[in-house]
Amino acid sequence: MNQLKSREPGSVTLPGTLSATLRAELIDFRRDLHMHPELGNQEFRTTAALKARLEAAGLAPKVLPAGTGLVCDIGTRDRDRPMLAIRADLDALPIPDVKTVAYRSTVANRAHACGHDVHTTTALGAGLVLAELDRQGLLPNAVRLIFQPAEEVLPGGAADAVEAGVLDGVGRIIAVHCDPRVDAGKIGLRVGPITSACDRLEITLDGPGGHTARPHLTTDLVTAAARVATDVPAVLARRIDARSGLSVTWGRIEAGHAPNVIPQHAELSGTVRCLDLPAWREAPDLVHAAVDEVATLHRAKSTVTYVRGVPPVVNDAAVTELLHDAMAARRGPHAIEDTEQSLGGEDFSWYLEHVPGAMARLGVRIPGDPRVRDLHAGDFDVDERCIEAGVELFTAAALLDAAPRP
Numbered sequence: 001m002n003q004l005k006s007r008e009p010g011s012v013t014l015p016g017t018l019s020a021t022l023r024a025e026l027i028d029f030r031r032d033l034h035m036h037p038e039l040g041n042q043e044f045r046t047t048a049a050l051k052a053r054l055e056a057a058g059l060a061p062k063v064l065p066a067g068t069g070l071v072c073d074i075g076t077r078d079r080d081r082p083m084l085a086i087r088a089d090l091d092a093l094p095i096p097d098v099k100t101v102a103y104r105s106t107v108a109n110r111a112h113a114c115g116h117d118v119h120t121t122t123a124l125g126a127g128l129v130l131a132e133l134d135r136q137g138l139l140p141n142a143v144r145l146i147f148q149p150a151e152e153v154l155p156g157g158a159a160d161a162v163e164a165g166v167l168d169g170v171g172r173i174i175a176v177h178c179d180p181r182v183d184a185g186k187i188g189l190r191v192g193p194i195t196s197a198c199d200r201l202e203i204t205l206d207g208p209g210g211h212t213a214r215p216h217l218t219t220d221l222v223t224a225a226a227r228v229a230t231d232v233p234a235v236l237a238r239r240i241d242a243r244s245g246l247s248v249t250w251g252r253i254e255a256g257h258a259p260n261v262i263p264q265h266a267e268l269s270g271t272v273r274c275l276d277l278p279a280w281r282e283a284p285d286l287v288h289a290a291v292d293e294v295a296t297l298h299r300a301k302s303t304v305t306y307v308r309g310v311p312p313v314v315n316d317a318a319v320t321e322l323l324h325d326a327m328a329a330r331r332g333p334h335a336i337e338d339t340e341q342s343l344g345g346e347d348f349s350w351y352l353e354h355v356p357g358a359m360a361r362l363g364v365r366i367p368g369d370p371r372v373r374d375l376h377a378g379d380f381d382v383d384e385r386c387i388e389a390g391v392e393l394f395t396a397a398a399l400l401d402a403a404p405r406p
Contacts, residue, residue, distance in 0.1 A: 016129045016395040026125045031103035033117040037092030037110040040150030043068040046090045057131045069149040075134040075142035082171025084401040085144040088123035089116045089151035098378035113380040115178030122390030129395045141402035154309040156347025173357035182363030184383035188339030195313040197280035198345025199272040202305040209264035218262045222255045224298035225266040235290040244279030313349045316356035326396035
């Protein structure tokens with residue numbers, strides 16, 4: 001665990017808490033997004049709703065070139081000082097929403113089961129609060145909101161957003177990700193890697209096939225596929241430092257249609273995850289070699305499609321401290337937990353290839369609830385008090401970052 005220094009609440013007096021009216025509006029906004037989930041690069045309704053609300057607040061959001069997602073600056077930029085960016089992601093997942101709630105998804109096989117509706121709403125709320133502070137002359141430096149599409153689509157919409165120039169003039173960037181293991185009202189922080197690299201792997205195996213009575217005269221592709229599924233991870237475990245946490249996990253294996261026919265084609269697909277950047281850079285060559293070796297042993301011709309995903313999110317120490325101090329100032333050190341590195345992937349990492357930044361785990365669990373509503377599950381939901389906590393975190397971080405430094 002990474003122990004971060006504590007700061008008592010009240011040691012910094014910060015404006016920018018939520019009014020009851022705005023709190024209720026944000027909950028309604030999140031529920032509307034939850035009822036109308038959109039997949040990556042299809043977030044047109046979500047983008048339009050954000051644009052309309054930001055414009056109503058007197059801001060000038062700009063839609064990203066692909067037509068979904070937008071960027072919005074708040075305040076007057078100090079030209080001698082780069083901006084802080086607050087990033088949110090917009091897209092949903094292609095799974096059914098199985099909850100029984102009034103705001104259940106109205107779109108078949110689409111659900112906000114990763115909390116991107118919460119991420120989006122907290123960033124919007126922060127923007128509205130900061131815009132009001134700017135009108136009062138209480139925002140010392142401009143802040144940029146980045147609402148990014150297609151986080152769930154490898155290699156992630158963040159790379160396209162960076163190419164579109166969303167980091168121009170940005171010095172640091174922050175974000176949150178829902179964590180169903182942490183109580184609402186709290187955040188989890190970690191210096192260094194907080195997520196893992198994630199790539200996609202597609203393998204095809206081919207051979208002549210034949211009758212199951214004569215496997216010795218054929219390439220037994222079912223057995224070959226089974227051996228690839230079990231032996232490739234084992235081979236990789238002996239070719240890379242175990243501390244890298246390289247993991248190959250299969251999500252799909254398909255081969256054959258009849259019980260007495262050895263097929264001519266088999267397919268496997270899965271993910272490759274690892275904990276550190278050196279392992280991520282080595283992974284494609286190592287995986288190709290391991291698959292070829294195992295397939296050749298079973299006389300199968302293999303084709304490997306290795307799709308680069310995202311590197312790990314590596315939290316900058318200074319920006320993590322900013323998030324820590326922001327939450328401590330709002331709610332006290334008891335609202336901050338150390339968190340572990342996850343094997344999940346997050347395309348927020350692409351921003352960190354260009355500027356320092358940090359991601360916090362935003363607690364969304366109902367305090368005292370023994371259930372853990374896991375991410376990417378059809379029954380995922382949140383304690384909506386997490387929205388206020390996220391807005392408070394973002395606004396406090398923006399104010400602390402913009403304040404004059406000694």
